[in-house]
Amino acid sequence: MAGRGASWSEYQKQIADDHYYYARSCIRQNFFPGSERAFLRILGEELGRDICDDPRHTSCTGIGYHSDIVPLETIMTVVARQFALMAEAGYEHLVTSCITSFGIYNEILNTWEEFPETEERTRRYLKEATGRELVLPKSVSHTSDVVYHFREQIAARARRRLVNVQTGEPLRVVEHIGCHYAKIFPKSGIGGAEFPYVLAGMIESWGGTCIDYPERRHCCGFGFRNYLVQANRGYSIANSHKKLESMAPYKPDFIVANCPGCSMFLDKWQYAIAEMEGTTYGADGRGIPVLTYEEMAGLVLGYDPWELGMQFHQVDVEPLLRKMGVEFDPAAKYLGRDGKYIGRPEAAVVNSGPDKRVYRIRE
Amino acid sequence: MALDFGYGISKPRTIDLDRNEFYKGNAVLGKMPELQSCIGCGSCTATCTAGALTDFNFRRLHTLIRRGEFKGIYDEINKCMLCGKCRLTCPRGINTRGVVQLIKRNMGYLQPE
Numbered sequence: 312m313a314g315r316g317a318s319w320s321e322y323q324k325q326i327a328d329d330h331y332y333y334a335r336s337c338i339r340q341n342f343f344p345g346s347e348r349a350f351l352r353i354l355g356e357e358l359g360r361d362i363c364d365d366p367r368h369t370s371c372t373g374i375g376y377h378s379d380i381v382p383l384e385t386i387m388t389v390v391a392r393q394f395a396l397m398a399e400a401g402y403e404h405l406v407t408s409c410i411t412s413f414g415i416y417n418e419i420l421n422t423w424e425e426f427p428e429t430e431e432r433t434r435r436y437l438k439e440a441t442g443r444e445l446v447l448p449k450s451v452s453h454t455s456d457v458v459y460h461f462r463e464q465i466a467a468r469a470r471r472r473l474v475n476v477q478t479g480e481p482l483r484v485v486e487h488i489g490c491h492y493a494k495i496f497p498k499s500g501i502g503g504a505e506f507p508y509v510l511a512g513m514i515e516s517w518g519g520t521c522i523d524y525p526e527r528r529h530c531c532g533f534g535f536r537n538y539l540v541q542a543n544r545g546y547s548i549a550n551s552h553k554k555l556e557s558m559a560p561y562k563p564d565f566i567v568a569n570c571p572g573c574s575m576f577l578d579k580w581q582y583a584i585a586e587m588e589g590t591t592y593g594a595d596g597r598g599i600p601v602l603t604y605e606e607m608a609g610l611v612l613g614y615d616p617w618e619l620g621m622q623f624h625q626v627d628v629e630p631l632l633r634k635m636g637v638e639f640d641p642a643a644k645y646l647g648r649d650g651k652y653i654g655r656p657e658a659a660v661v662n663s664g665p666d667k668r669v670y671r672i673r674e
Numbered sequence: 675m676a677l678d679f680g681y682g683i684s685k686p687r688t689i690d691l692d693r694n695e696f697y698k699g700n701a702v703l704g705k706m707p708e709l710q711s712c713i714g715c716g717s718c719t720a721t722c723t724a725g726a727l728t729d730f731n732f733r734r735l736h737t738l739i740r741r742g743e744f745k746g747i748y749d750e751i752n753k754c755m756l757c758g759k760c761r762l763t764c765p766r767g768i769n770t771r772g773v774v775q776l777i778k779r780n781m782g783y784l785q786p787e
Binding site: 544545546548552553583584586587588589 | 676681683
């Protein structure tokens with residue numbers, strides 16, 4: 312194996328096969344609640360694995376930490392509490408839904424290893440604040456690692472593949488990896504920082520093809536303070552803009568991201584760019600649908616797109632569903648639980664086709 | 675038509691070598707190849723008479739031209755008084771005064787009428 316393949320094979324990590332303790336993501340519970348539910352369903356119902364969804368665990372406070380609001384001692388104690396809860400529940404393998412949290416857990420475990428006095432201090436704070444004892448996890452994985460780990464089992468159960476049913480061609484997929492997955496600690500990610508294989512592996516196993524475009528490894532622009540401070544927000548959107556400009560000529564069928572922030576921004580910035588500049592990036596004059604890897608896995612496994620929460624997306628997913636041959640009820644899109652109408656977003660070019668305004672389609 | 679979100683899309687400050695125009699810089703370098711040996715030390719700018727009183731910066735100007743970014747350069751280069759002190763101080767012995775004149779000659783007709 313040479314070149315990129317060799318680079319991928321150098322960066323492999325141990326992923327536990329069963330008995331996970333699940334740590335949810337703040338952003339995903341708000342914007343992609345169906346994805347976390349789909350993950351639990353895939354692992355629990357499809358693959359028969361044991362996973363603990365503990366209501367006692369909290370935010371890791373990573374967003375506050377990266378925004379200089381939460382001090383280091385505080386986040387270390389919060390993280391230590393998550394680990395203590397996991398040990399109390401009888402689990403050793405942490406699996407986290409968020410890339411920011413994943414980076415935080417790795418950063419803190421590494422800091423404790425490099426500076427043992429910080430671990431001692433955190434143990435003391437945890438004991439004083441909660442009466443709990445810190446127990447270090449045996450492994451920390453991201454949920455995309457776990458889906459990657461089971462990609463062949465999922466492929467064996469697939470009801471559909473990532474193939475355009477009209478042409479028979481593999482779907483062209485842009486895979487976007489969150490920066491904190493492997494850019495901080497390359498050894499913590501499958502494939503390292505340069506050639507992360509975690510999403511590419513899923514896409515290849517499920518019949519799609521990855522697009523290698525110039526800005527493939529560029530950040531989505533979330534950057535915490537870049538977005539949270541309005542005066543800096545222009546830098547945030549400029550990053551997504553750069554990526555979208557770079558990928559558009561390759562005519563992707565959809566984007567898949569493994570980070571909550573990236574999925575949200577690559578999706579919602581398409582609306583903002585269309586309103587600011589009048590530019591859309593999809594080949595049909597609309598936006599490019601942005602999926603989470605659980606949504607991608609769910610579609611492959613034949614789940615209903617509205618049960619996966621795909622109506623929460625800014626860019627409509629229906630063109631992609633038709634390409635994949637997914638049967639869906641358009642009228643049920645905005646029906647919540649028990650058939651209750653949850654309201655629909657206002658019309659915009661990225662989610663309902665061209666309106667009276669003139670938009671420039673990026674070829 | 676465009677919605678105002680209270681912020682825009684920040685323009686990148688990257689040097690885009692695919693879009694920049696190098697022919698002006700190459701014309702200067704063709705006639706004054708010694709400019710290739712510039713190490714960018716900034717001595718020319720530090721000793722510049724015009725630069726002492728204005729924001730005129732010769733090192734920046736010739737770097738921009740060689741990089742293919744010469745918008746507005748002609749007006750800037752006209753601030754030079756051709757005193758030649760930069761030539762005396764250049765550690766590489768580049769005829770910087772000659773470079774200024776070459777830039778003026780090459781950039782002149784680019785100006786809008």
